[in-house]
Amino acid sequence: xxxxxxxxxxxxxxxxxxxxVEVPAGKRLVLCSGQLGIRPDDLxxxxxxxxxxxCFANIAAILGxxxxxxxxxxxxxxxxxxxxxxxxxxDVRDKLFADPAPAxxxxxxxxxxxxxxxxxxxxxxxx
Numbered sequence: 001x002x003x004x005x006x007x008x009x010x011x012x013x014x015x016x017x018x019x020x021v022e023v024p025a026g027k028r029l030v031l032c033s034g035q036l037g038i039r040p041d042d043l044x045x046x047x048x049x050x051x052x053x054x055c056f057a058n059i060a061a062i063l064g065x066x067x068x069x070x071x072x073x074x075x076x077x078x079x080x081x082x083x084x085x086x087x088x089x090x091d092v093r094d095k096l097f098a099d100p101a102p103a104x105x106x107x108x109x110x111x112x113x114x115x116x117x118x119x120x121x122x123x124x125x126x127x
Contacts, residue, residue, distance in 0.1 A: 004100035017104035049088035055121040075124040
C-alpha cells in the first residue's frame with residue numbers, strides 16, 4: 001500500500017525509520033495532534049517509556065475513531081525533554097512499528113506545557 005523510500009545515494013537511517021513514505025492517490029490522511037503521556041485520570045507516569053506507551057495508545061485511539069490502526073502511520077514526529085529519554089522512546093517505537101517503519105523525526109526540546117511531561121508524539125496516518 002505504501003512505498004517506503006530509502007535511497008541508496010544517501011546515508012541509511014540511523015534507527016528504525018524510513019527516510020520517506022509515499023502515500024498512493026485516493027488514500028485518506030489522518031493528522032494527530034501531539035499526544036502526551038497522560039492517563040484519562042490525569043496521572044502522568046514519571047518513566048519516559050511509560051509516557052511514550054501512553055502517547056502511542058492515545059494515537060491508536062484517535063486512529064481507531066477513523067477506522068485506522070498504528071500500522072497506517074506513515075509519519076511520526078517525537079519530542080523528548082532530555083537526551084537520556086531517547087532510548088526509552090525508541091524502544092517503545094521499535095516495539096510498535098515493524099520494518100519498513102514510518103518516516104520519523106526525533107527532537108530534544110526544552111519542555112512542554114507541564115514540567116512532568118517528558119515525551120510528546122504526533123503522527124500522520126493514511127488509509
